Structures are given as C-alpha cells and as structure tokens.
Amino acid sequence: MTDLNTLTIADARDKLRAGEVTSVELTESCLTAIESAGKLNAFVHNTPEIALEQAKAADARNGADAPAMNGVPVGIKDLFCTKGVASQAASAILDGFKPEYESTVSGKLFDNGAVMLGKLNMDEFAMGSSNETSTYGNVVNPWKVDDRDLTPGGSSGGSAAAVAADLCLAATGTDTGGSIRQPAAFTGITGIKPTYGRCSRWGIVAFASSLDQAGPMTKDVRDAAIMLEAMCGFDPKDSTSADLAVPNFEAMLTGDIRGKKIGIPKEYRMDGMPADIEKLWADGQDMLKDAGAQIVDISLPHTKYALPAYYVIAPAEASSNLARYDGVRFGRRAKLDAGDGITEMYEKTRAEGFGPEVQRRIMVGTYVLSAGFYDAYFNRARKVRTLIKRDFETVFNDGIDAILTPATPSAAFGLGEDLDPVQMYLNDVFTVTVNLAGLPGISIPTGADAKGLPLGLQLIGRPWEEGELLNSAYALEQAAGFVAKPAKWW
Amino acid sequence: MLDLTYDAPKPKVIAGAKHDWELVIGLEVHAQVATKAKLFSGASTQFGAEPNSNVAFVDAGMPGMLPVINEGCVAQAVKTGLGLKAQINLYSAFDRKNYFYPDLPQGYQISQLYHPIVGEGEVLVEMGPGPHDGTARVVRIERIHLEQDAGKSIHDMDPNMSFVDLNRTGVALMEIVSRPDIRGPEEAAAYVSKLRQIMRYLGTCDGNMQNGNLRADVNVSICRPGAYEKYQETQDFSHLGTRCEIKNMNSLRFIQAAIEYEARRQIAIVEDGGEVVQETRLYDPDKNETRSMRSKEEAHDYRYFPDPDLLPLEIEQAWVDDIAASLPELPDEKKARFIKDFGLSDYDASVLTADTDNASFFEAVAEGRDGKLAANWVINELFGRLKKDDREITDSPVTPDQLGGVIALISKGDISGKIAKDLFEIVYTEGGDPAVIVEERGMKQVTDMGAIEAAVDEIIAANPDQVAKAKENPKLAGWFVGQVMKATGGKANPKAVNELIAKKLAG
Numbered sequence: 001m002t003d004l005n006t007l008t009i010a011d012a013r014d015k016l017r018a019g020e021v022t023s024v025e026l027t028e029s030c031l032t033a034i035e036s037a038g039k040l041n042a043f044v045h046n047t048p049e050i051a052l053e054q055a056k057a058a059d060a061r062n063g064a065d066a067p068a069m070n071g072v073p074v075g076i077k078d079l080f081c082t083k084g085v086a087s088q089a090a091s092a093i094l095d096g097f098k099p100e101y102e103s104t105v106s107g108k109l110f111d112n113g114a115v116m117l118g119k120l121n122m123d124e125f126a127m128g129s130s131n132e133t134s135t136y137g138n139v140v141n142p143w144k145v146d147d148r149d150l151t152p153g154g155s156s157g158g159s160a161a162a163v164a165a166d167l168c169l170a171a172t173g174t175d176t177g178g179s180i181r182q183p184a185a186f187t188g189i190t191g192i193k194p195t196y197g198r199c200s201r202w203g204i205v206a207f208a209s210s211l212d213q214a215g216p217m218t219k220d221v222r223d224a225a226i227m228l229e230a231m232c233g234f235d236p237k238d239s240t241s242a243d244l245a246v247p248n249f250e251a252m253l254t255g256d257i258r259g260k261k262i263g264i265p266k267e268y269r270m271d272g273m274p275a276d277i278e279k280l281w282a283d284g285q286d287m288l289k290d291a292g293a294q295i296v297d298i299s300l301p302h303t304k305y306a307l308p309a310y311y312v313i314a315p316a317e318a319s320s321n322l323a324r325y326d327g328v329r330f331g332r333r334a335k336l337d338a339g340d341g342i343t344e345m346y347e348k349t350r351a352e353g354f355g356p357e358v359q360r361r362i363m364v365g366t367y368v369l370s371a372g373f374y375d376a377y378f379n380r381a382r383k384v385r386t387l388i389k390r391d392f393e394t395v396f397n398d399g400i401d402a403i404l405t406p407a408t409p410s411a412a413f414g415l416g417e418d419l420d421p422v423q424m425y426l427n428d429v430f431t432v433t434v435n436l437a438g439l440p441g442i443s444i445p446t447g448a449d450a451k452g453l454p455l456g457l458q459l460i461g462r463p464w465e466e467g468e469l470l471n472s473a474y475a476l477e478q479a480a481g482f483v484a485k486p487a488k489w490w
Numbered sequence: 491m492l493d494l495t496y497d498a499p500k501p502k503v504i505a506g507a508k509h510d511w512e513l514v515i516g517l518e519v520h521a522q523v524a525t526k527a528k529l530f531s532g533a534s535t536q537f538g539a540e541p542n543s544n545v546a547f548v549d550a551g552m553p554g555m556l557p558v559i560n561e562g563c564v565a566q567a568v569k570t571g572l573g574l575k576a577q578i579n580l581y582s583a584f585d586r587k588n589y590f591y592p593d594l595p596q597g598y599q600i601s602q603l604y605h606p607i608v609g610e611g612e613v614l615v616e617m618g619p620g621p622h623d624g625t626a627r628v629v630r631i632e633r634i635h636l637e638q639d640a641g642k643s644i645h646d647m648d649p650n651m652s653f654v655d656l657n658r659t660g661v662a663l664m665e666i667v668s669r670p671d672i673r674g675p676e677e678a679a680a681y682v683s684k685l686r687q688i689m690r691y692l693g694t695c696d697g698n699m700q701n702g703n704l705r706a707d708v709n710v711s712i713c714r715p716g717a718y719e720k721y722q723e724t725q726d727f728s729h730l731g732t733r734c735e736i737k738n739m740n741s742l743r744f745i746q747a748a749i750e751y752e753a754r755r756q757i758a759i760v761e762d763g764g765e766v767v768q769e770t771r772l773y774d775p776d777k778n779e780t781r782s783m784r785s786k787e788e789a790h791d792y793r794y795f796p797d798p799d800l801l802p803l804e805i806e807q808a809w810v811d812d813i814a815a816s817l818p819e820l821p822d823e824k825k826a827r828f829i830k831d832f833g834l835s836d837y838d839a840s841v842l843t844a845d846t847d848n849a850s851f852f853e854a855v856a857e858g859r860d861g862k863l864a865a866n867w868v869i870n871e872l873f874g875r876l877k878k879d880d881r882e883i884t885d886s887p888v889t890p891d892q893l894g895g896v897i898a899l900i901s902k903g904d905i906s907g908k909i910a911k912d913l914f915e916i917v918y919t920e921g922g923d924p925a926v927i928v929e930e931r932g933m934k935q936v937t938d939m940g941a942i943e944a945a946v947d948e949i950i951a952a953n954p955d956q957v958a959k960a961k962e963n964p965k966l967a968g969w970f971v972g973q974v975m976k977a978t979g980g981k982a983n984p985k986a987v988n989e990l991i992a993k994k995l996a997g
Contacts, residue, residue: 080554081553081554089553097553099552099554100547101552103554201554201556202556203554203555204554205553205554206553206799208798209798209799210798236558237556237558238556238558239556239557239558239559239799239800239801240799240800240801316795317795317798319588319793320586320588320597320793320795322597323590323596323597323598324551324552324553324595324597326590326592328592328654329550329552329595330552330553342591342592342652366793369588369793369794370791370793371791371793374793374795
C-alpha cells in the first residue's frame with residue numbers, strides 16, 4: 001500500500017481499527033516521505049527508532065477500544081521538550097539540549113498512542129513569521145509559484161510544511177501571536193489555537209507565557225478536533241491551565257450552523273488589502289450564510305492598538321523568559337578567554353547563542369520593562385489588552401457566536417525578501433488580538449489567490465467553546481471544498 | 491487581653507563633634523518559611539543536604555518548567571501575618587524581579603512587589619535589662635511578602651572556577667518590612683529577636699540565624715533631635731536623613747555593631763559638610779566597618795512585572811479564619827497571663843516566655859504550685875544547671891514533674907531551701923522521685939520541736955562560755971544556730987532553731 005502518509009488522522013484511525021493497515025506501515029510510509037523531503041527542511045531531528053518502537057506498541061494495543069491517535073505518526077515542533085530527544089527551540093543557545101522530561105502535551109499524545117517521527121523546524125524561540133530565524137535554516141513551503149521558494153510562515157513553519165507535504169499525518173504547533181494560524185494559512189492546512197489555558201504549557205519552551213498556547217496542525221477540521229482532544233486538558237503542573245472537562249470535539253462536528261451569528265469586524269478591513277483576500281473573506285461570508293448562519297457587522301474598536309500592544313507584551317515576557325539561557329547549566333556556553341568572568345560568559349554566550357531577531361526582542365522587552373518606561377509601554381500595553389478583551393466580550397455578550405476574518409494579510413511570500421522587522425510583524429495583524437484576548441481561533445484553507453496559492457480564513461470563538469468553533473469551521477470547510485495539494489517538487 | 495503598658499525607650503543619641511544626632515532605622519527581615527517543600531516546587535528544603543540534591547527541574551530553570559505555588563507556604567505567611575496582628579490580603583500576586591546571577595537559574599526571582607500577601611501590622615518590642623529596662627517600642631510592619639530564596643555561589647573551591655549549589659534556590663522566604671520606627675542599635679536587635687520569638691511560637695520560621703534562615707537588611711539614617719517627631723506627624727520622609735542599606739546581616743551582635751558604625755560614619759560625613767549618598771553597603775565583622783557595595787546609580791533595574799506563569803493568589807476569608815483559630819497563644823499574651831496568673835515579675839515572665847519550650851516547662855512545674863517559687867527554681871536553678879552542661883530545656887534530665895516535686899517539698903516545709911538544692915542535684919544527676927529520695931536518704935527537715943529543743947539544750951549546756959558572751963552580744967546567737975544545724979545534719983527547720991535559741995538565750 002502506498003501513500004499512507006497522505007491519510008488524515010480520521011482515515012488512518014479507521015483503517016488501523018479495521019486492521020487494513022498497521023501503524024508500522026503508516027510510520028514507514030511517513031519516514032520514507034521525510035527522507036526524500038530534505039529540501040523542505042521541515043524535520044530537524046528525526047527519531048525513526050522511537051517512531052518504529054511506538055508504532056509496534058500501537059499495533060500491539062490496536063483494537064476497537066484503542067485511543068483515537070493510536071498508531072498515528074505525527075511531528076512535534078522543536079519548542080516542545082521531548083524526553084531524551086534534542087529540543088532546542090531552533091536556537092543555537094540550546095545546542096545539544098536533551099531534556100530529561102516530556103512536555104505534558106507531547107506526553108498526552110503519546111499516551112493516546114501517537115507516534116513521534118521527529119522534531120520540526122520553527123522560528124528561533126517561536127519568534128518570527130517566515131521561519132527564517134531558525135538556527136537550522138529556513139523551511140521551504142511545499143507550495144511554489146513561478147519556481148520561487150516561498151515561506152511556509154512562522155513560527156510553526158516546519159509543522160505546517162510537514163503536514164502540507166504529507167510527511168506526517170499531523171503535527172503540534174504553538175501560537176503566541178499567530179504562529180499556528182498564519183503558517184496553516186500559508187500552506188493550505190488547518191490550525192487551531194485553543195483558548196489560553198486549554199493546553200498545558202508545561203514542558204514547552206516559553207516565549208511569552210501569557211500568550212503561548214499549543215494546538216494541532218492538521219489536514220482538515222475533523223483531524224483538528226481529534227488531535228486537540230488528545231492534547232488538551234487540565235494539568236496541575238501549569239498554574240494557568242484550566243480545570244475544565246474536555247468535550248468530545250469530534251462528536252460536535254455536525255456541520256449544522258443554522259441560526260449561528262457570525263460577526264464581521266469592520267476594523268479588520270485594512271487599507272490596501274489585496275483583492276484576493278477581500279474576495280476570500282466575502283466568499284467565506286456567503287458560504288456561512290448559505291449554510292444558514294446569520295452574518296452580522298460588528299465593531300472591535302481597539303483592534304488597531306493590538307499589534308503595538310502585542311509587540312510590547314510579548315517581548316517583555318520573552319526578555320525575562322529567555323534570561324535562563326546563560327550558559328551556566330545547559331545548552332551552549334561560549335569559549336571564554338583567560339580572565340573572562342561571569343559577565344563575559346553571559347555576554348559572549350548570549351551574543352553567539354541568540355539570533356538577531358531574538359536579540360532584538362530581548363532588547364525591546366528589556367527596554368519596555370525598564371524603570372521610567374514601564375508605565376508608558378508595558379502598563380499601557382496591558383491596559384490595551386484589557387480593552388481588546390472587552391471588545392470581544394461585548395460582541396459575544398451581544399449574541400455573536402463566532403467572528404470571521406482573514407487569517408493573514410497576504411498569501412505566502414518569498415523567502416529571502418529580507419523584510420524589515422515591522423513589515424514582518426504586520427503578518428500577525430489579524431491573529432494577535434486572539435492571543436491578547438486568550439480566545440480560541442482557527443485557520444482553515446478556503447480558497448487560493450490568483451496564482452493558486454492557498455489562502456486561509458480565521459474563525460474566532462468564545463472562550464472554552466472550541467467545539468462550537470470547530471463545528472463552524474467544519475461547515476465552512478465543507479462549503480469551501482478546498483482540496484488542492486502542492487505539486488511535489490522536493 | 492494585653493494589659494501591659496510600657497513607656498517608649500529613649501532614642502539612642504550619638505554626640506557628634508558639633509551636634510547630637512539620633513538614629514532612624516528600618517529593617518527588612520528575610521525569614522525562611524518552615525516547610526518541607528520549596529515555594530514553587532516539591533523539592534525538599536532540608537538544610538545541609540549534598541550540594542544540588544534538593545533541586546527540581548523548575549528550581550534549576552530548565553526550559554519549559556513552570557512554578558506551582560505551595561499552599562503550605564501561603565498558610566505559613568498568613569499565620570505569620572496574623573501573629574503580627576497584620577492585615578491579610580485575600581488578593582495578592584507574584585512578580586518577577588529580573589537580574590542575572592549564576593545562583594539565580596531562572597534569571598529572575600519570583601516575589602511580590604505590587605500586591606503582598608500581608609499588609610500593615612505591628613510588633614511590641616520590649617527592651618531587656620539595661621538602659622532601656624521596662625520600656626517597649628511599637629514597631630509598625632509595612633508588609634510581608636513571599637519570595638524565592640537564591641542559591642549559593644561558591645568561589646573558594648577552585649582558583650579558576652566558581653561553583654553553584656541550588657539546594658536553597660526557590661526555598662520560600664517571608665520578607666518582613668518594618669517602618670522606620672526603630673531608634674537605636676539595641677532596639678533593632680530586640681526587634682529581630684521579637685520577630686524570631688513570634689515566628690518560633692507560630693512555627694513559621696525556625697529563626698536559625700547561623701544557617702541563614704533569618705537575615706536582615708538594615709536601613710540606617712541619622713537626623714537631628716526633633717526631626718523624627720516631624721516625620722511621625724507628617725509621614726514625610728524629607729524630615730529624615732538619606733538612608734543607607736546594610737545587606738544580609740545574620741547576627742544580632744553584628745546588626746548592632748553595623749548600625750553603630752554606620753551612624754557614626756554618616757554623622758562624620760554630614761558634620762564635615764558632606765552628603766550621605768544613598769547606597770547599599772556590606773558589613774565586615776572582622777574590621778567592624780561597612781563598605782559600599784553599589785551606589786544608587788549602579789543599582790540593578792529589576793524590571794519587575796507580574797509573573798505570567800502564575801495566576802493571582804486569591805484566598806478565602808474562611809481559610810484565614812481557620813488559620814486564625816488555630817493560632818497558638820503568642821508571647822505577649824502568654825507573658826501577660828504569667829504575670830497575672832502566677833504573680834511573676836515582668837522580667838521573670840519575659841525570661842519564661844522567651845520560647846515555648848521554656849514556657850510550657852514552667853507551666854507544667856507551676857501547675858497547682860507556688861508560681862513564683864516555680865519561676866525562681868526554673869530560672870535560677872534549672873536554667874543555670876542546664877547552661878553549665880550546655881543543654882537545652884528540651885533535653886533537661888529533670889522533668890517538670892520532678893522539679894514540681896522538689897518545689898512541693900519546699901512548700902510543705904519538708905525540706906529547706908538548702909536541702910532542696912542538694913535534692914535538685916541528686917534528681918538532676920541520678921533521677922528519681924524527689925519525695926522518695928528525701929525519705930530514703932533522711933533528708934526531711936526536722937520540725938519535731940522536741941528533737942530540736944533537745945539539740946539546742948545540748949549545745950547550750952556544753953558551751954557555757956559562749957552562752958555568757960551571747961547574752962552580752964545577741965549577734966553571737968548565730969553561732970548556736972550553726973552548731974544546731976550541724977548537729978542535725980542541716981535538717982532542722984532553721985526558723986524554729988532561730989526562735990528557740992533566741993528564747994533560751996534571753997531566758
């Protein structure tokens with residue numbers, strides 16, 4: 001049997017349970033695909049031995065009662081600490097770091113029977129929107145236009161590319177300002193950022209703790225529902241984890257959204273928005289309306305302050321979270337000259353261990369927290385954050401069930417375009433509000449631009465209502481019928 | 491409940507070359523919370539373990555590791571706050587204090603800057619014997635917050651390397667911040683002692699200063715007489731001098747010496763026309779001086795911000811009430827009760843309530859007996875004897891029952907005070923029931939008047955010359971008393987002997 005790697009989780013699950021395939025066959029198919037996909041640079045640490053061992057165990061456990069992810073081969077973003085396996089957040093400063101512990105999310109997936117194929121490339125410490133800040137070098141988007149190498153987006157670019165190129169059935173991602181949803185949109189796959197607190201952050205290398213959230217990156221909405229259920233849940237080891245029951249998300253995928261109120265926020269209509277995006281958004285509204293939903297114009301008045309607030313809060317938290325990478329206990333330590341003291345060790349280690357984007361954010365974060373600037377920057381950004389949260393609360397209180405926006409302001413752009421940092425940050429314009437408000441947001445491919453590149457729409461849901469959100473996304477997915485796949489060139 | 495009233499001690503005055511100066515002192519006391527596990531991890535807090543053996547992943551700042559608050563530490567902080575009659579804040583929050591140091595693995599200390607768990611309270615600081623005898627200072631507490639301790643850097647094990655021990659990293663500390671209400675070195679030491687006493691009563695900190703479980707940062711400034719009163723009226727700090735902070739003192743003696751030195755240093759600067767510079771200083775006990783550690787300009791910018799890994803700490807009033815209901819009797823109350831119920835002096839009551847072990851030993855001895863007598867015996871005989879052997883009250887070879895037995899024999903008139911001391915020594919070294927020992931060894935006081943009279947008559951009859959002399963000079967009667975006591979092996983009731991001899995000699 002060939003092309004097992006192209007299966008969805010749901011199909012693989014059904015075939016595994018029916019005994020039509022084994023996990024070992026599935027896993028081998030993915031390992032073969034990975035081997036021949038070096039040009040994509042999506043996988044950065046392969047773990048075929050672990051994968052085959054887990055696959056054998058899954059096959060032994062197989063049966064009608066086996067958990068949903070049993071035997072399903074997945075990729076794990078390098079930001080997740082995986083026991084005994086290199087986990088370095090795509091940073092040189094974590095060279096050689098192999099944790100003695102397993103992140104809660106990856107551990108839950110393995111408990112659920114998932115098979116780990118390896119670790120996936122990403123932007124360094126999840127800071128970037130093009131996957132070009134990785135110490136492993138950039139990922140290449142499996143989608144191509146005019147023979148140009150495109151970015152898969154970031155920071156979960158390796159995860160997105162690996163899923164889009166069928167190197168794995170699904171992958172974990174993390175999303176601090178759009179790092180799941182933007183790459184999902186750029187590669188024509190589905191990615192959901194759950195409500196803040198839904199997935200445990202324990203064992204995930206921290207970028208901005210109040211914004212970071214793990215989520216699944218999958219080939220379709222059903223898979224997102226299956227995988228999210230396996231990943232999430234209360235974890236007493238994470239104080240910000242929510243002690244809430246996990247619903248059966250897949251069972252909520254009825255596709256029936258009749259009577260649902262979908263909000264269209266006017267503030268997301270940006271000047272100079274590409275016509276392709278305009279059209280995608282309008283088409284999405286039509287599809288939802290045709291499915292019986294009610295389209296309502298809404299206002300989220302503080303939207304324009306979200307990006308600046310995000311780029312104060314996220315770097316501030318990062319500057320503190322990344323202080324532990326000091327060369328003292330793990331990872332890289334710079335070679336020192338005779339007479340160098342502790343200060344030189346810090347300076348040299350951090351100067352050579354962190355890439356320029358990470359250094360930039362540490363400096364921005366340090367600045368906005370420093371005496372005399374705290375109120376003007378950090379505190380003000382926190383106030384903005386409260387206002388943004390309130391914007392959403394207001395519309396949800398008014399009866400809006402979900403909000404529809406574009407996922408990104410453009411299709412995937414070219415690699416090496418050397419955008420200036422602020423231009424790069426604009427990629428997050430539609431996604432950061434969701435992180436600031438702690439809401440669930442999902443990106444699903446619903447169309448393509450004039451050149452055939454996939455485009456995504458974002459649905460934003462009420463807190464803790466991922467099931468409802470997934471169902472709306474499912475209805476949209478059914479209506480859009482986007483099934484295009486990148487032509488294999490790698 | 492507290493009906494003790496005291497006058498405030500006079501502030502310490504130091505005569506400069508030109509003027510008199512007063513001291514203004516505020517303390518930040520760091521008390522290690524007595525708990526088994528660290529503030530945000532399950533690692534042990536046991537002192538003296540192998541280096542780096544009590545370290546959880548989160549203590550070592552490993553990537554992706556997260557803190558989870560230890561409820562026991564919160565309960566201890568609340569208990570301490572209640573013990574200091576302080577406001578308990580049902581809402582508090584943790585902030586990160588950012589700085590780089592190898593013994594601070596996360597690169598930040600988790601503390602409570604903006605919303606501490608305990609607000610304003612107060613401590614009554616009685617001054618011991620000495621110039622301030624019988625006075626007491628009420629020191630206002632500004633706040634208590636919970637924070638993580640740092641690890642230990644070791645620089646003297648290798649010429650080229652430093653080593654780090656993370657055992658102490660993340661252990662819970664309570665930082666108890668006072669108002670600048672302390673007016674002299676002795677007061678500062680008495681204040682730390684009182685805090686230590688209260689926390690030992692509460693069981694919230696073992697108070698071991700040698701192990702560093704109780705340390706103090708001392709803020710010292712000087713002012714001219716009268717200026718402090720203006721500050722008190724207005725709470726305006728501009729009436730006070732510029733302060734310097736002396737860091738990390740872990741001895742009461744050093745605290746006093748450092749304050750004394752620092753005050754004189756500041757006086758010399760100001761009288762010389764200079765200005766005191768606000769800075770952090772370190773005390774060197776070998777040279778008895780303070781040295782600049784870092785100036786205000788060099789001070790770290792700690793970039794405090796709310797720790798996003800932790801939710802605000804919200805506790806219920808009912809939980810606080812439960813803790814309040816479980817509080818033990820505190821030193822002030824116990825002392826007042828000892829004075830009232832046992833008729834003790836302020837001094838004796840202070841000594842006996844210095845710690846709960848002393849107090850409970852005394853109470854067991856005094857139960858149903860003469861309280862004052864019990865106090866004398868516990869303080870003078872027992873404490874003295876224990877001190878001689880360098881023993882603690884907790885491993886006293888004499889039990890409260892045994893000492894109570896000795897006291898009961900005195901009260902009954904069965905033994906004299908002198909015999910009682912012999913008896914105490916026997917009980918201390920050999921053990922046994924005092925009443926039985928007295929019987930078996932014939933130590934019982936002779937109160938049989940016939941027997942005493944016989945002995946007196948015998949001595950008088952045998953010493954006619956002495957009788958003649960004594961009749962002229964009644965002071966010589968003491969010689970007869972001594973002879974009678976000797977003849978009865980010290981067991982005769984001395985009072986009865988005295989009376990009889992006086993009567994016979996007069997007759």
